[in-house]
Amino acid sequence: MNDDLRIGDAIDVAAYRFPTPQPEADGTLAWDQTTAVVVTIDAGGRRGTGWTYSGPATAAVIETELVPVLRELSPFDIGRCRNLMWRHCRNIGSTALVAHALSAVDIALWDLKARLLGVALTTLFGAVRPVTPVYGSGGFINLDDDQLGEQIDGWRAAGCRAVKIKIGADPGRDLARTALATKLIGPDTQLMVDANGAYSVGQARRVGAELDRLGVSWFEEPVTSDDPPGLAQVRAAVHCDIAAGEYAYGAYDAAALIGAVDCLQLDVTRCGGYTGFLACAAVAAAHGLDVSAHCAPALSAPVTAAIPNLRHIEWFIDHARLEPLLAEGVPRVAAGAIRPHADDPADPCGHGMRIAETAAPYRLPTHG
Secondary structure (H helix, E strand, C coil): CCCCCCCCCCEEEEEEEEEEEEEEECCCCEEEEEEEEEEEEEECCEEEEEEEECCCHHHHHHHHHHHHHHCCCCCCCHHHHHHHHHHHCHHHCCCHHHHHHHHHHHHHHHHHHHHHHCCEHHHHHCCCCCCEEEEEECCCCCCCHHHHHHHHHHHHHCCCCEEEEECCCCHHHHHHHHHHHHHHHCCCCEEEEECCCECCHHHHHHHHHHHHHHCCCEEECCECCCCHHHHHHHHHHCCCEEEECCCCCCHHHHHHCCCCCCEEEECCCCCCHHHHHHHHHHHHHHCCCEEEECCCHHHHHHHHCCCCCEEEEEEEHHHHHHHHHHEECCCCEECCEECCCCCCCCCCCECCCEECHHHHHHECCCCC
C-alpha cells in the first residue's frame, strides 16, 4: 500500500439518461426515463467507479462541491474523505441531491480502494453470505393485467420467492390488482406491495386490513416516510410488515424510523454510499431490525453480502434493464439470488464493474 498516494485531477463526472420501454407510474409519480450520475476516480493506476440514480443536477454538485475537497486526499482514507465532503456541504444541506452526490463518490472511493489493494469489495467488507436473495419489483399501476402477469412470470422464472407490485392509485383498484397478483404468483411466492406514500393513515389502515386478508407479507410506504408517527399507527393496525427508508440519507434518518417499521429499507445510492449503508444497517441491527436494499441491485450486492441482518435486495425492473447497458461486469441473478461479483477474470477486484461502451449513446452532453 502506497501511503503517499493522493487523489488528483483524474475525476470524471457524467450523467446518463435511459428511457423506459413505456411510461411507468406508481401511486404518486409517473416517469419515462431514469438518469444515472456516474463518478470515476483514478489513482495509482486504478479506477474506482460509482453512481447514483438522481437528476443531472447531481453531477454539478459533485463537480463544484465535492471534487475540490477530494484533491490531495488519500484514496485509502475514505472516512476522512466522507467527513470533509459532508462538512463542506453544511450550508447547502446534506440531504437530497447532496446525499446522492456523496453516495456516488463514496461508492467510487470504496471501489478504488479495493482495486488498489487488489481485492474484491466483498473481501474488504467481510462477507457473511456468498449470495443474497432478491425479490422481483415493478408491477406499475399503469400496466394492464397481461403486462402485470408477464412481469410476474419473468420474476418467477428467475427463481424469485417474493415479488412486489405498486398500489396507491385507487383503493378499490389497488385491492383488485393485489387479488389478481396473489393468483398469478401461486402459493409458494410472497406478495409485497408498495404504495409510495399515497395513502392517508386512515386509508392505509383500511387497505392494510384487506391486504392482511389477501395474505400480503409486506406493505411499503403506506403513508409518506416523512411521517414516522403515521407509519407507526399503520404498523400497529396491520399484521403484514411495514417497510420504509428508501429516502433515509444517513444514520439519523434511519434512527427516526425505529419503531415505525418492521424492516428498514436502505438505498446505497442515497444513504451515503457503502459507508452510509453500513452505518444505517448497524442502527437497525442495534434495534433488532432487518434491512432490505432498495433498488440499485448491482451496487447493493457487495455491501449487502456483509450485512448479517439483511433480508433481501430489490431487483427493480428499471435498474435490472439499464445496469447492463451502463456497466460491464454486472452481477447476474440466478435461482432468486445475486452473487456480489461477476467473477470476471479480467476484472476481479472492487465491485467488478466498469462503464460500458454501450452506455455512450445515453450520455448527456451537459449536466443541465
